[in-house]
């Protein structure tokens with residue numbers, strides 16, 4: 001069935017008579033066709049209806065195919081033929097709107113047959129619309145894409161029509177000769193003859209009536225054989241014009257009257273009446289001339305009206321299309337603007353997020369930096385409070401802390417005991433064992449003393465081999481006992497150097513708040529005095545003041 005379908009398609013415009021039984025057969029067996037083949041058949045039916053001038057039927061079929069055929073090739077071919085039908089039936093606005101849609105669709109159309117039909121009919125419709133440049137452009141595209149055989153004839157012919165609509169042809173134009181050869185080769189005699197008649201028309205236009213007559217004689221038998229009435233009428237009109245041009249008025253009148261007698265529509269009767277008018281006028285037959293002139297004017301006006309209608313229709317469609325394009329452009333500009341704004345918003349949000357992240361990072365690193373700074377400040381501060389050798393309070397800090405503590409104790413009537421410790425004959429240790437050994441002794445004295453102190457007690461190095469201790473909330477008896485334990489601990493220290501045990505002892509002086517009050521200066525003075533006394537009375541002992549007027553010795 002597929003092969004029959006293709007055969008019917010191929011024969012339809014070349015051997016119409018043979019295509020008809022095939023088409024009838026296909027319609028009878030339509031149920032056996034695939035859905036795509038059924039659309040193909042519908043297209044051939046539409047073509048047939050158009051061929052038989054049943055335009056309502058063909059239009060309905062074309063539009064059905066355009067809307068519902070799944071395969072775009074059928075929709076494109078149907079659109080191309082509907083365009084031609086709309087031009088032929090002079091529905092120019094619809095035709096030119098469809099032409100516009102087809103032109104826009106063209107880049108997407110891929111089926112070769114559909115593209116070719118679109119190009120051909122676009123060229124024809126634009127020639128009718130008075131747009132020769134566009135018509136020539138599409139005709140040249142059709143020529144370039146034409147399938148071999150009849151396709152070359154159709155496209156070459158459409159190029160001739162397009163060029164002719166723009167008055168760009170002469171009788172020896174190569175496009176004209178090329179078209180005549182292509183149609184002769186494709187065995188499309190009606191087209192060949194039509195093109196020969198175009199040459200004849202150009203002979204007449206260019207003042208070569210005898211050449212026109214010779215050509216008409218040459219193709220007369222072919223025209224009779226074809227039986228194609230439009231060609232026959234054209235040949236008759238041209239012969240009448242040629243005869244008039246060479247002055248054979250009688251023969252010209254006869255030929256023109258023969259055209260009128262055919263009662264055809266179109267340009268031929270108009271041309272015939274115009275010729276008759278000129279002949280009658282030339283021969284002084286005023287009344288006949290006027291009669292023919294009136295008939296000529298009526299037909300010419302109709303022709304001019306039609307040209308006018310075509311031009312206006314084309315312009316209207318173009319304006320309409322332009323307006324739609326402008327609206328679409330304006331909408332897409334608005335959309336683009338909206339998109340840009342959205343992108344900008346997104347970018348701004350992203351930038352803000354980045355700034356925030358950057359800010360947080362900066363804050364975090366500042367916090368880390370501050371924390372480190374603070375920590376190192378605290379470390380330095382702590383270090384600045386300590387003695388470098390023994391890691392107990394240095395003199396300055398010790399004195400500050402003692403002063404603060406005494407102040408607090410004074411406010412709550414607490415007691416304290418200030419203890420000054422000085423190592424005995426320390427110079428000798430240095431001199432005998434070296435300064436490093438002396439340092440080691442100092443460190444060990446601190447370790448030994450600390451074991452007898454509580455957390456709340458303050459311990460500092462006052463300088464050289466002298467230490468200070470504030471025993472907080474401490475009675476006189478407790479203070480004496482602690483001082484004594486420290487002295488014993490120092491005495492008991494075993495520090496060896498090169499096998500020799502270093503003898504170490506300390507003298508201790510104490511001052512108590514219950515006797516001296518909470519004044520730091522005074523307490524220091526009293527403790528110092530007690531220490532001095534301890535030294536003077538033989539060293540390695542604990543001495544305390546007794547209410548400033550006596551000393552007790554542990």
Ligand SMILES: Nc1nc2c(ncn2[C@@H]2O[C@H](COP(=O)(O)OP(=O)(O)OP(=O)(O)O)[C@@H](O)[C@H]2O)c(=O)[nH]1
Nearest residue numbers: 423424425426427428430435436438439463464465
């Ligand atoms: N190794 C060491 N020696 C120090 C340090 N500070 C001070 N000295 C020494 O301690 C010694 C103190 O000597 P003196 O003031 O004469 O006292 P002393 O020899 O202990 O005699 P008395 O106190 O009278 O028993 C000096 O030789 C100082 O150089 C130190 O940090 N390390």
